[in-house]
Amino acid sequence: xxxxxVSPGGTKAIGYARRRQTLISGWLLLFLSVFVAVVFxxxxxxxxxxxxxxxxxxxxxxxxxxPAAPYAYVVSALLAFFGxxxxxxxxxxxxxxxxxxGLFLVVTAFLTWATADKSFSLTGMLQATIVRAVPIALGGLxxxxxxxxxxxxxxxxxxxxxxxxxxxxxxxxxxxxxxxVAAVLVGGLFGLLLAALVVTYRVDQxxxxxxxxxxxxxxxxxxxxxxxxxxxxxxxxxxxxSINIPFLSDLPLIGPVLFQQNIFVYGxxxxxxxxxxxxxxxxxxxxxxxxxEHPEAADTLGIDVYRLRYLNVTLGGMVAGFGGxxxxxxxxGRFDDNMTNGRGFIGLAAMIFGRWHPVGALMAALVFGFADxxxxxxxxxxxxxxxxxxxxxxxxxxxxxVAGLIxxxxxxxxxxxxxxxx
Amino acid sequence: xxxxxRGITKRxxxxxxxxxxxLSIKAGxxxxxLGENGAGKSTMMNILSGLYRPDExxxxxxxxxxxxxxxxxxxxxxxxxxxxxxxxxxxxTVAENVVLGVEPTRMLDYLDLRKAREQVREIxxxxxxxxxxxxxIENLPVGIQQRVEIIKVLFRSASVLIFDEPTAVLTxxxxxxxxxxxxxxxxxxxxIVFITHKLHEIHxxxxxxxxxxAGKIVGEGLPGKTSDQDLxxxxxxxxxxxxxxxxxxxxxxxxxxxxxxxxxxxDDSVAVDNVTFSVRSGEIVGIxxxxxxxxxALVEALTGLRRVTTxxxxxxxxDITGASVRDRHRMGFAHVPEDRQRAGMITxxxxxxxxxxxxYYDEPYSHGIVMDWKAVADNSAKYAxxxxxxxxxxxxxxxxxxxxxxxKMIVARELSRxxxxxxxxxxxxxxxxxxxxxxxxxxxxxxxEGDGVLIVSSELDEILALSDRILVMFKGRVxxxxxxxxxxxxxxxxxxxxxxxxx
Numbered sequence: 004x005x006x007x008x009v010s011p012g013g014t015k016a017i018g019y020a021r022r023r024q025t026l027i028s029g030w031l032l033l034f035l036s037v038f039v040a041v042v043f044x045x046x047x048x049x050x051x052x053x054x055x056x057x058x059x060x061x062x063x064x065x066x067x068x069x070p071a072a073p074y075a076y077v078v079s080a081l082l083a084f085f086g087x088x089x090x091x092x093x094x095x096x097x098x099x100x101x102x103x104x105g106l107f108l109v110v111t112a113f114l115t116w117a118t119a120d121k122s123f124s125l126t127g128m129l130q131a132t133i134v135r136a137v138p139i140a141l142g143g144l145x146x147x148x149x150x151x152x153x154x155x156x157x158x159x160x161x162x163x164x165x166x167x168x169x170x171x172x173x174x175x176x177x178x179x180x181x182x183x184v185a186a187v188l189v190g191g192l193f194g195l196l197l198a199a200l201v202v203t204y205r206v207d208q209x210x211x212x213x214x215x216x217x218x219x220x221x222x223x224x225x226x227x228x229x230x231x232x233x234x235x236x237x238x239x240x241x242x243x244x245s246i247n248i249p250f251l252s253d254l255p256l257i258g259p260v261l262f263q264q265n266i267f268v269y270g271x272x273x274x275x276x277x278x279x280x281x282x283x284x285x286x287x288x289x290x291x292x293x294x295x296e297h298p299e300a301a302d303t304l305g306i307d308v309y310r311l312r313y314l315n316v317t318l319g320g321m322v323a324g325f326g327g328x329x330x331x332x333x334x335x336g337r338f339d340d341n342m343t344n345g346r347g348f349i350g351l352a353a354m355i356f357g358r359w360h361p362v363g364a365l366m367a368a369l370v371f372g373f374a375d376x377x378x379x380x381x382x383x384x385x386x387x388x389x390x391x392x393x394x395x396x397x398x399x400x401x402x403x404x405v406a407g408l409i410x411x412x413x414x415x416x417x418x419x420x421x422x423x424x425x
Numbered sequence: 426x427x428x429x430x431r432g433i434t435k436r437x438x439x440x441x442x443x444x445x446x447x448l449s450i451k452a453g454x455x456x457x458x459l460g461e462n463g464a465g466k467s468t469m470m471n472i473l474s475g476l477y478r479p480d481e482x483x484x485x486x487x488x489x490x491x492x493x494x495x496x497x498x499x500x501x502x503x504x505x506x507x508x509x510x511x512x513x514x515x516x517x518t519v520a521e522n523v524v525l526g527v528e529p530t531r532m533l534d535y536l537d538l539r540k541a542r543e544q545v546r547e548i549x550x551x552x553x554x555x556x557x558x559x560x561x562i563e564n565l566p567v568g569i570q571q572r573v574e575i576i577k578v579l580f581r582s583a584s585v586l587i588f589d590e591p592t593a594v595l596t597x598x599x600x601x602x603x604x605x606x607x608x609x610x611x612x613x614x615x616x617i618v619f620i621t622h623k624l625h626e627i628h629x630x631x632x633x634x635x636x637x638x639a640g641k642i643v644g645e646g647l648p649g650k651t652s653d654q655d656l657x658x659x660x661x662x663x664x665x666x667x668x669x670x671x672x673x674x675x676x677x678x679x680x681x682x683x684x685x686x687x688x689x690x691x692d693d694s695v696a697v698d699n700v701t702f703s704v705r706s707g708e709i710v711g712i713x714x715x716x717x718x719x720x721x722a723l724v725e726a727l728t729g730l731r732r733v734t735t736x737x738x739x740x741x742x743x744d745i746t747g748a749s750v751r752d753r754h755r756m757g758f759a760h761v762p763e764d765r766q767r768a769g770m771i772t773x774x775x776x777x778x779x780x781x782x783x784x785y786y787d788e789p790y791s792h793g794i795v796m797d798w799k800a801v802a803d804n805s806a807k808y809a810x811x812x813x814x815x816x817x818x819x820x821x822x823x824x825x826x827x828x829x830x831x832x833k834m835i836v837a838r839e840l841s842r843x844x845x846x847x848x849x850x851x852x853x854x855x856x857x858x859x860x861x862x863x864x865x866x867x868x869x870x871x872x873x874e875g876d877g878v879l880i881v882s883s884e885l886d887e888i889l890a891l892s893d894r895i896l897v898m899f900k901g902r903v904x905x906x907x908x909x910x911x912x913x914x915x916x917x918x919x920x921x922x923x924x925x926x927x928x
Contacts, residue, residue, distance in 0.1 A: 285534040293514050293525055300512035303476070304526030305497030416515070 025098045029089025032105050036082035039109060043116040044075035051118035053125040057259040064255045071119035078112040081105075114377075117386045128380045129260045136365075136372025137271045137333070138163060138343070141326025142350020143357060143364030144271075144278055148319035149194075150359055151282060152312045153295040153417040157212025158197050159323050160347025161219035166190045166327020168223040171338035172231075174240030174331065182240055183328050190324015191317050193219070198316040202309050205421045216347075224340045231338065242336040243267065267325075267333040271365070274322060278361040291315055295415035298422040308422050323347070349398075359414060374399075426487060426503055426584040426616060427451050428473070433482035435468055442468040444640045445482070450585060455607065455617040457631030457648070459624070461660055461857040462828065465640040466620045467509075470587050473618075474506040475499030500526075505578030509590040511570050515563040519556055520545050523577050548576050552609055567715075568599035575606065586610060587618040592626060596715050597885060597920030604630050622660070622858070624653045625886070636660055661858050669865050672873045674893050674909065677706035678741075680846055680877040681727070686736035688719070688726040696722030698901035699736070704846065704877040708909075709868070711892030712881045715923050719901035720881045721763060724850045727879070728760045729753050740846070754783050757845030759871075761835055761852050763881070765828070769835045772824030776816055779823045780805035780838045804841070812837035813863060829860030836867055847871050850881040865891060885923070889914055897922035 051074075053067040085101040088094055114123070142159045149156035156162075166186040174182025193215060200211040231238040243265040252262035282288040291311050293301040298308045330342050349371055356370075357363025378393040386393075428450040435443040442465045450456050460466045471477045473484065475493035483490045486502060493499045499506075513522050520541040529540040545558040554572050562570060571591065578586055588607075592600050607630060611617055621627055627634055627648060634646040636659040644659040657665040681704040688697035696719040704710045714720055725731035727738060729750040738746045740756055748756075762768035770779045781801045784790055789800040805819050814833045816826055823834060832852070839847070849868060853861040868891060872878050882888050888895055895907040895914050905922040907914040 284536055286528040286530045286536050287534055289517075289521060289525060289528060289536055293517070296516055297512070297514045300514055300522075301525070303474075303496050303506070303508065303512045305495060305500060306526055413516075 022095065025089050025095050028098055028102045029086050029094070032082050032086030032089065032102065035105060035109050036079045036086055039075055039082060039112050040079040043112045044072050044079060047071045047075065047116055047119045049120035051115040051120075052122040053114075053118065054122060055126055055256050057124075057126045057130075057255075060255055060258070061253040062255050066122070067125070069115050071115045074115050075112045078108045081108060110377075117381055117384050121384060123380070123384060126256055126259050128376050129256075130263075131376035131379065132369060132373045133260060133264065133268055134372070135375040136368040137267050138326045138329050138346045139350045139353050139371050140271050140275065140365045140368035141322055141329070142347045143353035143368055144274060144350075144361050145319040145323035145326065146351050146354035147282075147357075147359055147361050147364055148278065148322060149197075149316050150354065150418055151295045151415055152291050152315040153298065153415050153420060153422075154198070154201055154312055154316050155208040155212065155419045156197065156316065156319060157209055157351070158193065158215035158347075159319075159350050160343055160345065161212075161216035162190045162193045162320050162323035163327035163330070163343040163347045163350075164216075164223055164341070165193055165219045166324035167330035167342055168219075168227070168327075168338050169324070170328035171240045171331035171336070172237055174328075174336075175237050179241045179243055179332050182332050183243075183325070186328035186332070187321045187324045190327060191321040194317040194320020194323070195313070197320065198313045201421065202312045202316075205423070208419050208421075220341060223338070227338055227340055238338050240331055240336045243333055265333055267329045270325060274325075275361045275365045278322075282361065292415070295417055298417055302422075302424065308424075312422075326350075345398075355414075428504070428585055428616065429485040429488075430469070430473070431483050431485065433469065433472060433479045433484075435465075435472060435477060435479050441640050443472070443479070446637075446640070446642055448635060448642065450616045450618055452584065452616045453611055453614050454632045455611050455619055455630055457627040457634040458618055458620045458637060459622065459627055459634055459656060459660055460620075460637035461622055462855055463857070464637045464660070466637055467589060468640075469637070470506065470589055470618070470620060473499065474504055474587060497526075500581050500583070503582065503584040504587070505581060505583030505585065506587045507571065507574045507578060507589065507591060509593060511567075511574055513562045513570055513573060516561065518559050518561055519565075519573050519576075520558040522562060522573060523558075523580050525577075527581060544580060545576060548579050552579070552606065552613070554606065566599075567594045568596070568602065571595070571599075571603065572606070575610075583615070585616045585618070587620070589620045590622070591619070592621065592623065594716070596923045597916065598924045598926075600626065623886075624656055627656075638662060657858060663859075665858055665862060669869055669890050671869050674708070676708040676893070676909075677875065679703045680706050680741060681879070682739040683727070684737045684739075686723070686726065686738065687734045688722045688731055689734050690722060695719075695901050697726065700898075700901070700903050701736075702896055702903060702906075704879050706845070706877045707872060707875050708893050709872050709878040709880060709891050711888035711895045712879065712898055713885055713888045713895055713919055713923055714881075714883065714898035716883045718898045720850065720883075720898055723898070724760075724763065724848060724879075724881055727848055728758065728762075757843060759839035759842075759844040759847040759876075761832075761839055761847070761849035763850035763854075765831055765835065765854075766824075770823050770831060772822065774823055775820045776809060776814065776823050776826070776834055777802050777805040777819045779834060780808060780819075780841070783838060784842065808837040808841045809834070812840075812867070829856045829863075832856060832860065832864060836864060840867065840871060844871070844876055847876050847878045848881075849878070851883065852880065853882075853884070853887060861887075885916065885919060888919075889916065895919065899923065899925045 049071055051069045051071045053069070055067055056063045082105050085105050088101060089098060142163055145159050145162065146156055166189060169189040170182045170186040173185035197211055197215060200206040201208045245263050245265045248262040252258045282292060290301065290306050293306065294308050294311045302308050327343065331338050353364045353367035353371060356367035357365070374396045378396045381388070381393050382390055430446055430448040433443050433446040434441070446469060458466055468477065472479050475496040475498050491502060493502070520538060523545050524541040529537040531537050542558040545556070548554065549556055554576060556569060556572050556576060562573065565573070591603065595603060607617060619630055631648045634648060634651065634656065635642055636644045636646065636656060638660060646656055683703065684701050686697055686700045687695065690696045698719070700723065712720055722731055726733050729748060733746050737744060745753065766772055781790055785796065785801065790797055802819060809816065809819055812833050814830050814837060816830060823831060826834065847868065852868065853864050856864065868878060868880065880888065880891055892908065894909040896903045897905040897919055899922065907919060
């Protein structure tokens with residue numbers, strides 16, 4: 004062939020974005036290295052003592068004692084190393100992992116700094132992490148179920164609140180189990196309402212979601228101030244107690260954290276497993292995902308797009324209802340105004356951070372749960388940081404994680420778009 | 426399996442898309458269905474594949490009347506449709522796409538992907554298709570994606586396969602491959618319907634030709650026997666000329682000079698990779714290439730819509746690499762964008778408003794901040810007539826015009842000033858033969874008057890008919906040059922270059 008190349012080409016412009024990201028994380032790690040050295044290492048003396056044993060443990064393991072200042076210096080040095088690594092060739096491959104490890108180290112350095120010369124129950128905090136992750140994980144899972152069929156569910160917050168309220172009121176009259184079932188059903192009902200609004204009537208998904216949130220907030224606040232304050236017996240539900248799993252609950256550290264929990268924790272874990280199986284290993288799951296990615300294609304293959312959207316959004320609502328019941332039946336046994344306090348939205352963040360995967364959402368929820376319980380426990384340690392700032396911790400974690408570190412995750416292609424059949 | 430359509434009529438409101446259509450499709454035969462855009466080809470096939478229900482008439486399969494309530498019914502009856510826009514989920518694997526809707530399962534609704542892969546391999550072997558069942562669709566070239574669509578249809582044991590404009594997205598080499606597959610399907614006893622508006626390819630593949638115009642079957646033809654001229658006349662309803670008349674090629678000074686241009690897409694991947702070429706006045710430079718090889722970003726960069734990463738663009742010796750869109754307009758750029766409805770016009774605006782979009786800020790159309798609507802209307806009336814924009818009034822919403830008239834309106838707007846350089850991307854995409862003829866005439870007229878013209882098209886025939894010089898883009902690079910000083914334009918070589926065989 005006597006055809007010549009006109010322009011040789013070959014600019015290595017591929018990966019500009021990745022290189023930029025790597026450089027940013029490099030600078031961030033170097034900054035953290037200096038920060039850890041100056042703030043957590045220099046002014047600190049003494050040892051941090053972490054209690055790993057838990058009251059009632061079968062085998063008692065000794066405390067973990069860490070010298071605070073030396074530990075912080077080690078962390079600082081590691082961060083500096085990771086940071087410099089980002090500027091060397093071939094950094095992009097390890098960038099995300101090193102940044103993750105780096106941030107984890109910063110958190111441990113922070114903990115040793117806060118605990119220096121004191122003692123702190125690590126087991127207790129991890130247990131609280133799991134507990135606090137539950138509503139977020141269930142909210143995130145509800146979001147995954149809806150968005151996988153391309154329905155954006157902003158109404159998770161409202162569905163959680165509705166579940167919490169129903170759980171308290173029905174739980175007070177019919178007992179915990181009845182309350183839980185009712186909460187799940189009411190959550191499903193709101194899922195059905197959302198589906199009807201966005202699938203059948205093609206209301207804008209964000210507006211429909213906000214409307215449901217406001218509706219639930221208004222209704223529950225009204226009933227709680229007008230009715231529940233007069234009939235206190237309607238707002239006094241039994242709380243599900245923790246169930247110890249035989250043998251496993253006796254393990255040190257892991258036992259109290261994972262196997263001495265109530266049905267909400269076990270329920271959330273089971274639901275995440277079932278949802279993963281459903282979405283990625285079953286025929287129904289394949290169809291549901293097809294509806295979320297390319298509804299026209301699903302339709303031409305005889306798959307009922309509308310039916311699957313209704314089904315999954317209702318299922319998502321039921322999961323959120325279950326998560327909502329945690330606030331009352333799994334925690335305090337009593338309903339307060341707006342007691343979900345934005346957990347539904349953090350659940351949505353967990354869904355995105357977890358890349359629309361049930362397990363990912365659970366992992367993200369654990370990160371948020373950790374931030375949440377950290378804030379609570381640090382109040383006990385009396386750190387010089389004002390309580391208001393600590394209360395912001397989970398939200399700052401949300402912003403940093405979603406905006407900064409996950410990069411551009413890819414949602415289902417048809418997410419948020421109504422499907423219009425000719 | 427034989428299918429007969431009898432007296433099929435379908436209306437959408439006042440519009441009659443099909444009226445009394447009779448058609449027969451026979452096993453072991455390829456029926457070529459020829460028609461302009463809007464002639465009702467797709468409506469008819471959507472009826473046959475169960476997406477629409479006819480208002481009148483009946484469908485007979487092997488002599489027995491049937492009625493489809495949805496695509497599922499048609500699939501079960503053995504009718505498979507390969508849509509023009511592929512119906513594949515990009516993030517699914519080939520096997521997942523093939524089995525979607527008829528998935529093999531085990532206990533607990535468990536999706537049996539192993540069995541699905543096996544089944545895909547069996548079909549692969551039977552028809553020589555060679556598709557990896559585990560590859561993700563988004564990683565496959567369109568030619569292979571089309572095979573996945575074929576496997577999908579065969580997997581549902583279709584005996585009738587309908588292809589809607591199947592070659593629109595393929596390179597010439599892929600078309601050859603595709604025709605081989607179609608013949609082997611026909612020889613296996615399948616009935617094939619091949620819908621197209623391209624005359625030249627129907628002779629190579631069809632056994633019988635039916636021509637559809639304005640919702641009715643207006644004629645039949647035999648490939649090789651009925652001439653292109655006659656088929657085109659049946660399609661359009663009047664005689665059509667295929668030749669584009671041009672003055673002799675006398676290029677002038679270099680107008681647009683592009684040096685080592687690199688442009689990125691939104692996701693920071695390289696769209697245009699170190700490209701160097703120039704356009705002279707009185708010359709039409711055609712950029713050939715399969716869509717998605719950087720042409721879109723190149724045009725955006727040249728018209729000021731996308732940032733240039735490295736390299737330079739000069740216009741009449743002046744560096745315009747970073748010049749704004751309006752600066753370029755004022756220098757005499759005319760731009761006919763690729764996506765007519767999104768980038769070329771505002772569909773809710775009237776024709777008059779649309780025609781003023783690039784001049785409204787100048788006298789006489791506005792005085793300071795006050796618009797002079799009379800001047801706008803006068804000017805647009807003048808050019809709408811001159812450019813044959815057929816509308817009831819210039820105050821009609823531009824979105825209501827047919828595709829051909831929308832494009833004529835855009836071309837009128839762009840050329841209704843003193844222009845020096847015309848950049849036209851996919852200028853005739855989706856247009857009917859009549860409009861194509863007209864737009865081509867206008868482009869050539871601009872060149873004959875001394876404008877430089879840059880045409881980007883994925884239609885090789887269009888590039889060949891118009892260009893004085895042809896550049897082929899592949900993966901962001903200019904990989905070959907043909908015509909005017911380089912080697913003569915040759916369809917086969919250009920096709921190879923488009924497929925990257927020369928890269």
